[in-house]
Amino acid sequence: AETLVLYLPMFAVWMYTSWAATLYAPTHPRARRMVIVVMLAGLFMNVSLTRAFADAAWVFVATFLGIQLGRTAWMLTTELDPLNHEHFVRTLVWLTATAPIWIAGAAVSSRLRLVVWGAAAAIDLTGTWLAHPLLHRRLRSERAEFGGEHLMERCRLFLLIALGETVVTPGVALATAPIRVTTLVSGTLAFTGTLSLWWLYFRAEPIAREHVSSSVDRIYASRMAVNGLLLIIAGLIALAAGNAMVIDHPSRDATVALVLMLAGGSAMFLLARTWYLRLVFGTAPRAGLLTVTVLAAVSAAALAASALVASLAVVAVLTGLVAVEHLKATDQSPSGSPTSSP
Structure with missing residues (x-):
């Protein structure tokens, strides 16, 4: 169960960063700086994995939320088309909503942490799977440019x-x-x-x-x-x-x-x-x-x-x-x- 709960945020970091790099030219200096910062934070996030349910909970949460919130906010400062800009706004709303749950999980006992983080991971997974809908409205992405x-x-x-x-x-x-x-x-x-x-x-x-x-x-x-x-x-x-x-x-x-x-x-x-x-x-x-x-x-x-x-x-x-x-x-x-x- 602990492996599953930690796997979901690890996959999310890779997936969201890959998606951002696909939208923003990876050869651009700003994109490279973003990837380098994510790599540095990801290094400490990976180091904390084996002790995330022990004494490294705060390191894991700080690096995970720093990557997810920071990279998403950074994408909103780039020249995105209206569709992708709206998508990242919605993504930031979902990530901000679950951030207190991740933080709360780091503050409780390891046994309760599994439940709290499991709930946060499930919400994040739902948002990812459904493309972060808001107010029962979904974005229409037909014929949008994307380097699939x-x-x-x-x-x-x-x-x-x-x-x-x-x-x-x-x-x-x-x-x-x-x-x-x-x-x-x-x-x-x-x-x-x-x-x-x-x-x-x-x-x-x-x-x-x-x-x-x-x-x-x-x-x-x-x-x-x-x-x-x-x-x-x-x-x-x-x-x-x-x-x-x-x-x-x-x-x-x-x-x-x-x-x-x-x-x-x-x-x-x-x-x-x-x-x-x-x-x-x-x-x-x-x-x-x-x-x-x-x-x-x-x-x-x-x-x-x-x-x-x-x-x-x-x-x-x-x-x-x-x-x-x-x-x-x-x-x-x-x-x-x-x-x-x-």
Whole structure:
């Protein structure tokens, strides 16, 4: 729960800064200064993460709010078009409304802090998901100019970092685990599962890029892509943590928490991917939905097995989906190369 509450503001800092840099020429000296200031504050925010629920709560809140409020206010001083200026005004209103809640969370005990910050993160997430509406009015962004291709490239790079983390986290666990057959098998399974998700994402990523670049409403298409990325990375974080647990104790009985991280993290990744492909094509890919259903069944059965068997079952489902999509793409392409359909 603490990881989720801290993940949401961390993602928000990256996403809002990337959005601002997309709107404002990143080569402009003012934009560079803004990014440098955000990087400096973000450094201390990252340092405080591991102790945010202990003695570093005020550092976390001060840097987080400083970045969010400061960058948004700065954007209002730039030469934005009326649509984006109104958007940042609304964003600032939402962020200002939740700031007292974040501050209050830093002032209470760590147990209560989780609840207070959870509420603040949920409100911020709602604002992000709905594009910060005010007074039941939404901005119309059809045909507005927006460099969606640049934002998609930033999403791609951020996803690569997250995928790298799904390799590094199990790698750290492998470095401290005894060299046994079960350790080697669990490490191989962790890598195979990550590789499967990597293939699934980058098979759909060109579709997302094309959709954003050709959309009449590039802002809306970009926003949906970012919302999907939030869920995808959350799933990857859960999967990486689950893989590390399996490597540490492969022979232990699978727990509910472990199964939720392995199967639930994978399912969240697939649901976010399926949801976005449905936005693009109007129908949800059946293979993805079927895989989520199979993962749910596997989750129930895995509770009666060891952690290693649970990992094996989840990876088998993921590699099965990869095989199905690869065969489908090959069959649909006259030349034998994958096509862009899901």
